[in-house]
Amino acid sequence: MVHWLLSGAVLIAFCVKAPGLRHTRSPLYASVCGVLLLSGLLYGCSNPDVVGFLNDATGVPNFAAPLVYGLLTAVSALVLTLLIYWRGGPRDQARRTAQWWLAIYGLIILAEIIMFILGDASVERRVDLDTYYARTPFIREMILLYLLAHTSAAIMAAGLCWRWVAEVKDPPWLRRGLRVLICGFLLNLCLDASKLTAIGARWAGTDWDFLNTKVAVALEGLCLIVTSTGFVLPLIGPRGKDFYTAVTAYRALHPLWRTLHRATPAIARDLPLPWWNIELHLMRRIAEIHDGRLALRPFRDPRVAAVASARAQTAGLTGDDTAAVMEAAVLVAAAHSKAARTQPRVPAGGTPDGDDSPLRREALVRVSRMLRRSPIVDAAHDYARKQEAPAHGPATH
Structure with missing residues (x-):
């Protein structure tokens, strides 16, 4: 045999x-x-x-x-x-x-x-x-x-x-x-x-x-x-490494994609892709994340970014980690504002506060991981809810 x-x-x-x-x-x-x-x-x-x-x-x-x-x-x-x-x-x-x-x-x-x-x-x-x-x-x-x-x-x-x-x-x-x-x-x-x-x-x-x-x-x-x-x-070694990297990135981006998809369901594209081509699935997920960030453009609040930045410095974060936790906090707060039907901070055609330019894949992965596990993001989210409370009544806990 x-x-x-x-x-x-x-x-x-x-x-x-x-x-x-x-x-x-x-x-x-x-x-x-x-x-x-x-x-x-x-x-x-x-x-x-x-x-x-x-x-x-x-x-x-x-x-x-x-x-x-x-x-x-x-x-x-x-x-x-x-x-x-x-x-x-x-x-x-x-x-x-x-x-x-x-x-x-x-x-x-x-x-x-x-x-x-x-x-x-x-x-x-x-x-x-x-x-x-x-x-x-x-x-x-x-x-x-x-x-x-x-x-x-x-x-x-x-x-x-x-x-x-x-x-x-x-x-x-x-x-x-x-x-x-x-x-x-x-x-x-x-x-x-x-x-x-x-x-x-x-x-x-x-x-x-x-x-x-x-x-x-x-x-x-x-x-x-x-x-x-x-x-x-x-x-096959380099291909296997690329495949593993793509699978890891695809899974790591899911928390960020899920948050943006809940805020803007239209970002999900109903296009069939080969199940085995992880690179295509990853490219689509990144494209949908970029679309989701653009959809939240009018709801970005620079005050949330400031709170997240201050807390990041207190926690000892620097460089890319600080930028990632700030972006994660801003997106979570913006998604909450959009879901709560809050009035956009920026009128149609206006210029938003902060930077919502496209991010590289590595940066998006860091943002997604911060969104999933960083207490700073939760704190910034709570701050955003309190800011919205005067317009929508007392915050419920």
Whole structure:
């Protein structure tokens, strides 16, 4: 089941990326698609059920072995190529280096096939072939060859990422992705070490096959998950951070939006938006807040702002927090005045007291948070109600 899940997930990712090959000649993009395709095929073909099917279909016992080993070697080469192109630098130099690695690993794959043909692997082994044939001539060399190729690729890839992360300052998500990749390649080394240890135990006449059939199999899935995370983290990390920031801002703005909406229900727009596009929802909420502030323009009372400012100074607030609590107090008082049908302080077409110019998103978030939790806003609201009491009778408590 694990093999099917891993293979399916990677092949789905390949199907998503593959159409882009028609529109770009980027070797980096081609390397990404190649890694996804071959990794999906690798985990699919290493499934014991698929191994048995391939062996039966071809009539060659253990036919799947050189296929799986060849795919693993090819993936190792493409991962190195991907890292070379991803790091950047002179294009010609990167292309020459990548071509050298592809050529070397191509020869290794050819050697693995030749070793399999020369060897005798007449007994089908779907799970423990590495240890079962650990002392069989030529098959032994084929096994060691693919393991050494994979180990070498993991060491070189970890080294590339280690040197790269020492040079990278920004963006931070690239540094994080490289660190995760280093962990992934070190896990690959642990996987190879477990297999080589099991093989060495067979040479010494000891049965440590569990390192090959249990430990290594468990590490395979973990290696894929960690290395895949390292590759995609620089891409999805900033988007995830932006999404989280947008969701946080959207929720934080709700108290301010609710206050303005109660005072002026017409600010709410009945326009359908995709539920998943939080940025559009946030933009609409900010636009409605601006409309709500404009609707309260004639009801803004500078005396409320003065009371809030004095109380903010007493509470030790400064700078942006003082401005936010003043704006929150003015809006709450203005909303109350409008709801109470108080005569506007400013005639139509007049100029209001104070500043009601559009605020940046960060400023609106501060205003909303002050509105929700600051006692200064409540005090200023009480002051505004008392000011209105002579015109509307005694204030009720």
